[in-house]
Amino acid sequence: MKNHAASVYNEASWVYWVYCNSNYAGPRDQWDPEGYGTFYGNLNATYNENASQLANADI
Secondary structure, three states, X not given: OOEOOOEEEOOOOOOEEEEEEOOOEEEEEXXXXXXXXXXXXXXXXXXOXXXXXXXXXXX
């Protein structure tokens, strides 16, 4: 089941990836840590169609 999120705010201290499909597959949006680069805003590749997320700390 997909989540219908349209935007994100990354309060973590690592990069987050939001994927369109489960198991970290398909198109993705990338968000930098809070205070660096793009850490909040609207999702683009996964707008209202996101099913999984991964932080680089999970790797």
